[in-house]
Amino acid sequence: SLSKLGEGGVSEETDCSSSKxxxxxxxxxxxxxxxxxxxxxxxxxxxxxPRYFNAPQPSFWLEQPVQFVLPMEADASSYGxxxxxxxxxxxxxxxxxxxxxxxxxxPASPEVTSPPPAQCENALKALDSSDEAERREAMEWVSxxxxxxARSPVGCRVVQRALDVAVGGEDxxxxxxxxxxxxxxxxxxxxxxxxxxxxxxxxxxxxxQFVLDELKGHVIVTARHRFxxxxxxxxxxxxxxxxxxxxxxxxxxxxxQLSRHTFGNFVIQHVLEHGTQPQRRxxxxxxxxxxxxxxxxxVASHVVRAALVHCNMEDRQELVDxxxxxxxxxxxxxxxxxxxxxxxxxxxxxxx
Numbered sequence: 235s236l237s238k239l240g241e242g243g244v245s246e247e248t249d250c251s252s253s254k255x256x257x258x259x260x261x262x263x264x265x266x267x268x269x270x271x272x273x274x275x276x277x278x279x280x281x282x283x284p285r286y287f288n289a290p291q292p293s294f295w296l297e298q299p300v301q302f303v304l305p306m307e308a309d310a311s312s313y314g315x316x317x318x319x320x321x322x323x324x325x326x327x328x329x330x331x332x333x334x335x336x337x338x339x340x341p342a343s344p345e346v347t348s349p350p351p352a353q354c355e356n357a358l359k360a361l362d363s364s365d366e367a368e369r370r371e372a373m374e375w376v377s378x379x380x381x382x383x384a385r386s387p388v389g390c391r392v393v394q395r396a397l398d399v400a401v402g403g404e405d406x407x408x409x410x411x412x413x414x415x416x417x418x419x420x421x422x423x424x425x426x427x428x429x430x431x432x433x434x435x436x437x438x439x440x441x442x443q444f445v446l447d448e449l450k451g452h453v454i455v456t457a458r459h460r461f462x463x464x465x466x467x468x469x470x471x472x473x474x475x476x477x478x479x480x481x482x483x484x485x486x487x488x489x490x491q492l493s494r495h496t497f498g499n500f501v502i503q504h505v506l507e508h509g510t511q512p513q514r515r516x517x518x519x520x521x522x523x524x525x526x527x528x529x530x531x532x533v534a535s536h537v538v539r540a541a542l543v544h545c546n547m548e549d550r551q552e553l554v555d556x557x558x559x560x561x562x563x564x565x566x567x568x569x570x571x572x573x574x575x576x577x578x579x580x581x582x583x584x585x586x
Contacts, residue, residue, distance in 0.1 A: 348385075348386035348387070348388070348389060349379065349382065349383060349386060349388075349389055351388050354383070354386075354388040354389050354391070354392050355388070357372045357375065357376065357392045358391065358392055358395055360372035361373065361376075361392070361395050361396055361399050362395075362399070369399070372396075373396055373400065373405055376392055376393060376396040376409065377396075377405060377408040377409055377412075380393055380396075380408075380409045380412035380413075380429075381412040381413065381416060381426075384412070384413075384420065384423070384425060384426040384429040385423050385425055385426050386425060387425055389425070390425040390426060390428050390429050393409060393429045393432075394428060394429060394432045396409060397409060397429075397432050397433065397436050398432075398436075403437075403438075403441075406433075406436060406437060407437070407441060409429075409433070410433045410437055410441065413426075413429070413430060413433065413444075413445075414444055415448070417430065417444070417445050417448035417449060418448060418449070418452060418456075421449075421456055421459065421461055421462045421465050422459065422461060422462070423461070424461065427461040427462070427464060427465060430445070430465055431464060431465055431468045433445075434465070434468040434469055434472055434473075435468060435472060439472065439473045439474055439477055442469070442472075442473060442477075443477070445465075445469065446469065446473070446477065446478070446480070446481055449465075449466075449481070450480055450481075450484075451484075453466070453481055453484035453485055453488075454484060454485075454487075454488045454491075454492070454498075457485065457488070457492055457495075457497065457498045457501040458492070458495050458497055458498045459497060460497050462497075463497040463498065463500050463501050466481070466485075466501050466504070467500065467501060467504045469481065470482075470501070470504045470505060470508050470509070471504070471508055475510055482505065482509065482513055485501060485502070485505060486505070486513060486516045486517070489502055489505075489516065489517055489520050490520055493517075493520070493521075493528065493533070493534045493537040494528075494531060494533050494534045495533065496533060499533045499534065499536055499537050502517060502537050502540075503536065503537060503540040505517060506537070506540045506541055506543075506544040506545065507540065507544050511546065514541075514544070514545050514546075514549065515549065517537070517541065518541055518545060518549045518552070518553065521537065521538055521541055521553065522552065522553065522556055525538070525553065525556045525557055526557070526563055526567070529557060529567055529570075529572075529573045529576045530567065530570050530572055530573045531572065532572055535572040535573060535575060535576050538553070538576050538579075539575060539576055539579045541553060542554070542576075542579045542580060542582075542583050543579065550583055553580075554580050554583055554584065557576070557577075557580060558580075564577070
């Protein structure tokens with residue numbers, strides 16, 4: 235009966251026999267009349283429940299608020315201790331879970347003594363001069379100091395200009411020879427990578443074999459580098475298929491991770507644009523294995539769009555059918571902030 239409520243809001247006639255424990259047993263105190271219950275309160279509430287106003291607090295309840303001090307507000311020594319403690323708590327085997335390609339790093343380009351900017355500007359003027367002797371003298375200086383110049387902000391412009399104005403292939407080969415044994419270092423340099431790209435664009439493919447040989451076994455880490463991906467793009471554009479076979483093998487073996495990488499995805503898109511049909515098919519099979527997630531990925535969605543543009547009709551239709559297989563997934567994809575662009579490209583494909 236609910237007609238009579240006793241003190242505390244509990245019915246005096248309520249039968250607690252159906253419950254395993256009574257309120258007194260749950261609270262640990264036989265005087266339940268002093269207990270204040272916050273409605274609605276089931277009779278089987280535990281003693282530590284916040285429904286009981288005067289219930290005993292567990293040990294993890296803090297009677298007084300704790301003042302937390304952010305590390306940025308503390309002094310430098312406290313912040314250093316804070317960082318070191320958290321670094322010690324990181325798992326020891328974190329590096330074991332990473333792939334060898336992610337652990338590998340391109341060699342850092344050491345600091346070099348840059349040539350005087352005025353001397354570089356004079357060399358640029360001499361290379362464009364109509365005086366043959368002056369231009370020849372500047373070309374010889376650039377050929378001798380090519381590697382030093384390539385690693386400086388102004389000097390790399392001088393080397394690129396010398397490659398452009400060189401008459402015949404001898405001067406170009408002399409400049410390219412300065413990069414022998416230094417390709418990976420040039421790839422990592424913010425300046426020398428432009429010189430390496432210019433060499434790939436100008437030199438005949440047979441004179442670029444040293445670049446492919448030095449990058450062999452390091453293609454994945456090169457593709458993931460902000461400058462290295464550009465060098466690989468130039469090689470894919472200008473080198474014949476037979477010469478880039480080993481390069482393409484490494485790229486396609488890592489296509490799944492490269493398609494999700496900020497820089498590596500550009501290399502995969504270049505394979506779709508300039509590669510052979512079997513190479514494109516390998517990438518399409520990788521995309522089909524997880525098309526719904528890749529189409530929503532912030533980076534990989536660009537690879538899906540590139541596949542819808544550059545692949546043949548059969549592969550494009552297979553990608554479209556895979557994304558249209560589930561109407562609910564397609565509707566969600568159309569409203570996704572990344573997948574919506576894929577759906578737009580898919581609609582263009584359907585209009586063709």
